Amino acid sequence: IRFEFVYLFGVMLFQVSAQIVELFEACRQQSSDLYRKETCRAQLQKDIKTLYPDARLYLTGSTMSGLGCRSSDADLCLVVGLKVGIYKFLQVLLIRAKVPILRFKEKGSNLEFDLNVNNTVGIRNTFLLRTDIRIQPLMLVIKKWARTCEINDASKGTLSSYALALMALNYLQILKPCVLPSLQRDHPVSACFDPSLDLDMVPDASHRVPHYKSKNKSSLGDLFLGFLKYYAYKFRWDSKVISVRDAITFAKVSPDWRGKFICVEEPFEMHNVARAVHEKAKFDAIKARFDEVMCLISYFLK
Ligand code: ATP
Ligand code: MG
Helix, strand or coil, rough: CCCCHHHHHHHHHHHHHHHHHCCCCCEEEEEEEHHHHHHHHHHHHHHHHHCCCCCEEEEECHHHHCCCCCCCCCCEECCCCCCCHHHHHHHHHCEEECCEEEEEECCCCCCEEEEEEEECCHHHHHHHCCCCCCCHHHHHHHHHCCCCCCCCCCCHCCCCCHHHHHHHHHHHCCCCCCCCCCCHHHHHHCCCCCCCCCCCCCCCCCCCCCCCCCCCCCCHHHHHHHHHHHHHHHCCCCEEEEEEEEEEEECCCCCCCCCCCCCCCCCCCCCCCCCCCCCCCHHHHHHHHHHHHHHHHHHCCC
């Protein structure tokens, strides 16, 4: 499949931008998908409230960030005051994850839910990803490519979709001229609302960070190729940390970063979003996929 993907990419390089948009239109989450997820969320919230009257349930992740596919799961954040009580209630069902997650499916369908408790940074950073609509097709094709290459599964020691999204955003930020600025720096009100202060302020699905008029006129195809090329040849995995918050990469000087294979800074909490990549073999596989795709593209471009 990987070869086929790259083969098609090589043959149709000049049509890549159109193909990316086509793929995006075919795969993107539909309003009926959002409606289904929202209906489940509302019902669940109602049920949970019978046990915890103050509890609130929020949809996060690609369902709300605009980076969702028809097959994407629904990420949920349950916000409760009685943290200890609810954890006791969920104990038997928790699966192993960096942030404990309760995973379940809607009865009779494949719609999967990942529910965390009080991890409100997820609400916050989801809306940070809700960027310019022009780059959403690019983000989606990157995710599709990574999934095809089996490097998009944090539970298997590779990259989460969130880590990939931050890697892509950072690439767009450091281009000259940049495609995107630091949203936290330039749009502090839209990008930096704080749900721990006021959860009623959570933007709805129509919220978007103001359109940024970039001087960079590269096509989606150029940007996709540029992303692959950057992480295959230019990015220094051994010495650099990816920072979307500051729109830069910085040196892994602090002990928090040193020795980690891939460092992607969480824009609000400063932990490593790529911490799932803790095995050398998995790290090598990720780098190999970038190298491989570039070798094939170079071959077809000859
Ligand atoms: P997919 O469509 O593949 O499900 P996604 O955009 O929902 O992609 P996930 O990796 O499933 O991405 O993450 C869901 C949400 O959880 C992210 O949008 C982010 O808000 C939050 N999240 C995931 N990983 C982290 C992390 N390491 N630190 C903080 N928040 C995270
Ligand atoms: Mg998700």
